[in-house]
Amino acid sequence: MSTFNLANLVKIVNPSSNVDFYYGVWDNVTDAVLNVPQAVRAKGKTVGVLDGTSVVEYWWKDGTEDSDLIEKGVEVDLSEYLTSTQINQLLNNYYTSDQVDTLLESLDLDQLSNLEEEVPAQIVAGNINIGDILEEGLSFTDFVKLLLLSTYEPTLISPSYNLATSITGIREVGSTANITLTGQFNRGLIRGDLVSGTWNPNATQDLRAGAASGYSFDGTSQAGDTISFSHVVTEGQNEFESIVTHQIGPQPLNSEGNNFNFPFPAGTIGDNNVQLVGRYRQFFGSVANFPTTSSAIRSLNSNFSNTDRFTVNINTTRFTIVIPDTKDLVNATTQNNENITGNFSESTISVEDGGGNLVNYKIFNLQTAIPLNVMAEITLS
DSSP states (O other): OOOOOOOOOOOSSOOOSOOGGGGOOOOSSSHHHHHHHGGGGTTOOOOEEETTTTTEEEEOOOOOOGGEETTTTTTOOOOSSOOOOHHHHHHTOOOOHHHHHHHHHHHGGOOOOOOOSSSOOOOOBBTTTTTOOOOOTHHHHHHHHHHOOOOOOOEEEEEEEEEEESSEEEEETTTTEEEEEEEEEOOOOEEEEEEEEEEEEEEEEEOOSSSSEEEEEEEEEEEESEEEEEEEOSSEEEEEEEEEEEOOOOBOTTTSSSSSSOOOSSEEEEEEEEEEEEEEEEEEEEEOOOOOHHHHHHHEEEEEOOOOOOEEEEOSSSEEEEEEEOOOOEEEEEETTOOGGGGGGEEEEEOOOTTTTTEEEEEEEOSSOOOOOEEEEEOOO
């Protein structure tokens, strides 16, 4: 530490409380911290502050921050105060009004005073939000309730209904499918409940909707949620419909045990399923003789009518393509990029569907002098 040595005593000739300019005397503590720069503060630095007509000395005892300036001779007992860590632990938990009342009963409230001035909240703490005003005179009891006590409300998850089918995908028109339909009723949730006296937002309080009282499948009513039957596949999406009838749901409750929102009303929820699709078959293949009967055509290779482009192997002198009469042969091109579409002759023929019903088809026949032995891409529309 640098020093400045004086051989003689210093004589103050003007009125002054202290040789240190920063001693003051200051009108109040705020003036002191505003006028004494932190750069000149040190532990032990003292200032004088007016208290009415008297001067009270304050000093920076344990630090040099504004908040470290305390009155000399005053010791602050923090042993009964919560640390910031303890406060955060409190705020991260949920408390019921009974738990808060029990906490307050354990405190010596006679030693706690009311709030001495109005305080605007600058942080969120418990049920206190930024901008809230804590009024002068607020009791410690009411402050603790604001800090720790809040009414928590459950999350309401609506019920839903799904109709599932045992058979999906593409089936041939006219074929018979043995189908099982299952109604899957999700009654929803009332999420959030008291667990051992503490509000748990993830606990299940109850189901949102009441129990199912009946089901309907394509107009047929029954008590159970499953039905099985034989179904003849039709062209396009095969639609099945189902409705569940349910009772009124339970009343949701908040953390205080009071009614929240309303019970889910009794009613119905429906769903439909269109996962089964019916398509006609289209046939193709090399033949020794051009087919003239339904059975001969159905013995050929086949795919479904939603396929508009496919590859075939033309390895004999006769080749046949048979498609529903709603479609056309647009293009037939070999792997050598030779267009042979015009080489096919077209006529009509009746072919049985998957149920033995005759359906109008177009038949395209190709005949060559020698086998082409090529792969060809067929395009339909």
